[in-house]
Amino acid sequence: xxxxxxxxxxxxxxxxxxxxxxxxxxxxxxxxxxxxxxxxxxxxxxxxxxxxxxxxxxxxxxxxxxxxxxxxxxxxxxxxxxxxxxxxxxxxxxxxxxxxxxxxxxxxxxxxxxxxxxxxxxxxxxxxxxxxxxxxxxxxxxxxxxxxxxxxxxxxxxxxxxxxxxxxxxxxxxxxxxxxxxxxxxxxxxxxxxxxxxxxxxxxxxxxxxxxxxxx
Amino acid sequence: xxxxxxxxxxxxxxxxxxxxxxxxxxxxxxxxxxxxxxxxxxxxxxxxxxxxxxxxxxxxxxxxxxxxxxxxxxxxxxxxxxxxxxxxxxxxxxxxxxxxxxxxxxxxxxxxxxxxxxxxxxxxxxxxxxxxxxxxxxxxxxxxxxxxxxxxxxxxxxxxxxxxxxxxxxxxxxxxxxxxxxxxxxxxxxxxxxxxxxxxxxxxxxxxxxxxxxxx
Numbered sequence: 001x002x003x004x005x006x007x008x009x010x011x012x013x014x015x016x017x018x019x020x021x022x023x024x025x026x027x028x029x030x031x032x033x034x035x036x037x038x039x040x041x042x043x044x045x046x047x048x049x050x051x052x053x054x055x056x057x058x059x060x061x062x063x064x065x066x067x068x069x070x071x072x073x074x075x076x077x078x079x080x081x082x083x084x085x086x087x088x089x090x091x092x093x094x095x096x097x098x099x100x101x102x103x104x105x106x107x108x109x110x111x112x113x114x115x116x117x118x119x120x121x122x123x124x125x126x127x128x129x130x131x132x133x134x135x136x137x138x139x140x141x142x143x144x145x146x147x148x149x150x151x152x153x154x155x156x157x158x159x160x161x162x163x164x165x166x167x168x169x170x171x172x173x174x175x176x177x178x179x180x181x182x183x184x185x186x187x188x189x190x191x192x193x194x195x196x197x198x199x200x201x202x203x204x205x206x207x208x209x210x211x212x213x214x215x216x
Numbered sequence: 217x218x219x220x221x222x223x224x225x226x227x228x229x230x231x232x233x234x235x236x237x238x239x240x241x242x243x244x245x246x247x248x249x250x251x252x253x254x255x256x257x258x259x260x261x262x263x264x265x266x267x268x269x270x271x272x273x274x275x276x277x278x279x280x281x282x283x284x285x286x287x288x289x290x291x292x293x294x295x296x297x298x299x300x301x302x303x304x305x306x307x308x309x310x311x312x313x314x315x316x317x318x319x320x321x322x323x324x325x326x327x328x329x330x331x332x333x334x335x336x337x338x339x340x341x342x343x344x345x346x347x348x349x350x351x352x353x354x355x356x357x358x359x360x361x362x363x364x365x366x367x368x369x370x371x372x373x374x375x376x377x378x379x380x381x382x383x384x385x386x387x388x389x390x391x392x393x394x395x396x397x398x399x400x401x402x403x404x405x406x407x408x409x410x411x412x413x414x415x416x417x418x419x420x421x422x423x424x425x426x427x428x429x430x431x432x
Contacts, residue, residue, distance in 0.1 A: 055365035056323050056358065067308045071318035078311050092283045095294050102287035105322050107272050114330060122350065127343035134338065142272065149271035 100163025168193030247299035316379025384409030
């Protein structure tokens with residue numbers, strides 16, 4: 001039986017690939033595992049039938065026989081543990097790749113999500129523009145450190161890993177902001193991720209569902 | 217050789233145990249692994265000697281022979297993989313416990329950290345009080361879902377795991393806000409975590425360093 005993931009029936013980004021099912025699709029494509037998708041609406045996501053999959057009423061989720069998981073980090077880790085190609089075999093390199101997965105989700109993504117939340121949920125508040133400038137500076141703090149760490153390397157620690165998959169996925173959310181362009185090596189890093197055939201297939205699969213949905 | 221972690225020379229919380237070294241200490245205590253601590257100042261944290269441990273200039277870090285890790289999630293996972301007691305042996309239960317680690321760090325912690333950041337970094341902004349109310353409602357959304365999911369259980373999925381260790385650590389940051397008291401089963405859950413002898417030893421160890429430091 002193929003694993004089943006859930007994704008938005010209509011993604012709020014209109015097919016830009018920024019919803020978190022894209023990163024799961026990408027991981028499946030990297031390891032060559034086919035999967036099925038169950039589409040859910042915003043309304044269905046908050047109902048009990050979906051909350052047994054994710055108590056927070058969000059996508060993506062992962063089902064495989066009677067195993068049900070949520071959280072994109074946990075799902076990608078689960079895929080990476082069960083297939084070759086996303087985590088190094090050598091124990092120390094593997095631990096470092098996992099570190100980059102957590103760094104992407106917990107150190108780099110939070111200010112980037114704060115930007116999106118402020119933009120969407122606080123757009124009509126009088127402080128929105130001024131606060132976005134503060135948040136953008138917090139993003140720049142992280143990107144400056146990340147840029148220095150990446151240097152001229154192709155990937156964060158040796159060959160491409162689940163850590164890079166997650167970091168590129170997180171940085172992609174900044175595309176429309178222009179901030180990424182201030183860090184040429186990070187822009188090139190993201191472009192390198194997007195150019196991978198597995199990413200291309202994942203992007204196309206979500207676009208086939210979401211093309212034409214008006215951006216939120 | 218014992219693993220070495222880094223911690224604040226003087227924690228900004230004055231010994232409340234909210235800095236992220238406490239969760240690492242807790243994990244070590246749960247599995248019975250002794251460890252050494254290297255204290256770093258805020259200034260030293262941003263210097264090259266520390267940035268080779270953590271490119272973002274933060275604590276905690278983990279060193280074991282020539283392996284260097286950062287990110288509390290990655291460090292706790294590393295400890296949990298190498299010692300019995302923090303992750304179930306059965307594969308599906310293990311994957312679910314890992315899911316709760318990611319859920320704590322990526323779904324529950326972000327609005328809680330947003331609250332702390334707004335409180336500290338935006339205290340003098342005219343929007344601070346009004347924005348805190350918005351953020352508190354986002355926290356309540358998460359806590360309501362988590363409370364419904366926990367129900368009357370002691371821990372999130374069977375026996376205590378690294379998922380609970382992380383979730384309790386994240387929720388502890390809300391203690392001074394009073395918000396946790398609105399969810400009696402979550403308050404009791406956090407108290408259950410704090411009552412564990414391993415947590416008590418971890419808390420005491422950080423307090424011995426930070427007692428008397430004025431809260432930030």
